[in-house]
Amino acid sequence: MTEKTDILLGQTLSFRSDPFCNPVDDAVQIERQGAVLIRDGLVVEVGPADTITRPDHAKVTDYGEHLIMAGFIDAHVHYPQTAIIASWGMRLIDWLNSYTFPEEARLADPAYAGKIAKRYFDLALANGTTTSLSYATIHPTSVDTYFEEAHLRGLRALAGKTCMDRNAPDNLRDTAQSAYDDSKALLEKWHGKDRLGYAITPRFSPTSTQDQLTALGALWAEHPDCLMQTHISEQHEEIAWVSELFPDARDYLDTYEQHGLLGERSVFGHAIHLTEREQARIKEVGAGLVHCPTSNTFIGSGLFETARHKLSGQNVGLATDTGGGSSFSMLRTMASAYEVSQLVRQPLHPAQLLWLATCGSAQTLHLADKIGNLSKGMEADLVVLDLASTPAIAQRSERAEDIWEAIFPTIMMGDDRAICDVWIAGNLHQT
Ligand SMILES: Nc1nc2[nH]cnc2c(=O)[nH]1
Numbered sequence: 001m002t003e004k005t006d007i008l009l010g011q012t013l014s015f016r017s018d019p020f021c022n023p024v025d026d027a028v029q030i031e032r033q034g035a036v037l038i039r040d041g042l043v044v045e046v047g048p049a050d051t052i053t054r055p056d057h058a059k060v061t062d063y064g065e066h067l068i069m070a071g072f073i074d075a076h077v078h079y080p081q082t083a084i085i086a087s088w089g090m091r092l093i094d095w096l097n098s099y100t101f102p103e104e105a106r107l108a109d110p111a112y113a114g115k116i117a118k119r120y121f122d123l124a125l126a127n128g129t130t131t132s133l134s135y136a137t138i139h140p141t142s143v144d145t146y147f148e149e150a151h152l153r154g155l156r157a158l159a160g161k162t163c164m165d166r167n168a169p170d171n172l173r174d175t176a177q178s179a180y181d182d183s184k185a186l187l188e189k190w191h192g193k194d195r196l197g198y199a200i201t202p203r204f205s206p207t208s209t210q211d212q213l214t215a216l217g218a219l220w221a222e223h224p225d226c227l228m229q230t231h232i233s234e235q236h237e238e239i240a241w242v243s244e245l246f247p248d249a250r251d252y253l254d255t256y257e258q259h260g261l262l263g264e265r266s267v268f269g270h271a272i273h274l275t276e277r278e279q280a281r282i283k284e285v286g287a288g289l290v291h292c293p294t295s296n297t298f299i300g301s302g303l304f305e306t307a308r309h310k311l312s313g314q315n316v317g318l319a320t321d322t323g324g325g326s327s328f329s330m331l332r333t334m335a336s337a338y339e340v341s342q343l344v345r346q347p348l349h350p351a352q353l354l355w356l357a358t359c360g361s362a363q364t365l366h367l368a369d370k371i372g373n374l375s376k377g378m379e380a381d382l383v384v385l386d387l388a389s390t391p392a393i394a395q396r397s398e399r400a401e402d403i404w405e406a407i408f409p410t411i412m413m414g415d416d417r418a419i420c421d422v423w424i425a426g427n428l429h430q431t
């Protein structure tokens, strides 16, 4: 039997290196008439269309001038908050208490959790997101429904049971022991099953006792190949609360480090207001920071300095943080990252925005050898972008004098209409 082989024709975009460290022209390889050869779920060749190997049995899909690149990777999302996206007018702690916790409580019902997981992945894929690292709720079944849904679709996906044993409503609290036991059972069930991965997930220091953080630190020490995801330094009120709750900690980061929750595979959401010491320590251990620009502006949290962090050597990924974030679209998220970068006077180049949404996120998830780039040997999770998806975008890209001027209007104004096709592990995603 011949293996399933596809050839995609179009403009192709691949990263040779990090465009924060190298000039864009060196870092990015673009073929105006490019081709991708896919076999058995992997990218086998990328290059000019006239040089690509063309096996007789290959199915050819011609995307014309559309842009073929790696699928987007959302490095921090709360799938259970799908239905409460765009809830008006609160800051973090009130927003959690008023909107988030009541909705997360509803996911105690596995049928409802299943419905929301399905809705979440439908929306993510419609927006070209092929991998997400999500928080579930405290209910173990909410992790099962997420992974079952991802598995059904053949996605590479990561998540963890959110752990909280204080400062949360009664029906959303576990204990140090049950958080350990449930997380361990879920991790053993899902981590490494096909394309799925587990992330140990204390929500954030204010909702975990020291006992719970210690228990989760112990679990991570037993399973160091898992990720550990949490929130850090999102809002000033939150930081002040952490220093009241943990009077012996040097700072917010220390509340994690003291309990064995700081390492290379830590993924810290937001990380806007870090002290010098925290930044230096995170860089030293090589942990990841995740920029959530639509959330940081929507909840009024602050301005993350992407370029400064990248130039100082931090690993930075990009994320929607829905439902705190106001969009499921990583294009919209890149636009927001651009706007924030203008406000801190470190404007990001379109190549840097695309890199953050693919390679950057993949690095923070320690998956950069598998996903996040259109290159030989990588898993064929791809997005095909229509660079003229609306009249407003089309009239601007028509005037473009170079490829970046052709791409940037789609970053700034594009949405799910710009997503022409999505490929998952070498299979065309059917909507
Ligand atoms: N944006 C956001 N921040 C948090 N901090 C703790 N939990 C959350 C959450 O669900 N969303």
Ligand SMILES: [Zn+2]
Residues within 6 Å of the ligand: 076, 077, 078, 231, 269, 321, 324
């Ligand atoms: Zn979050």
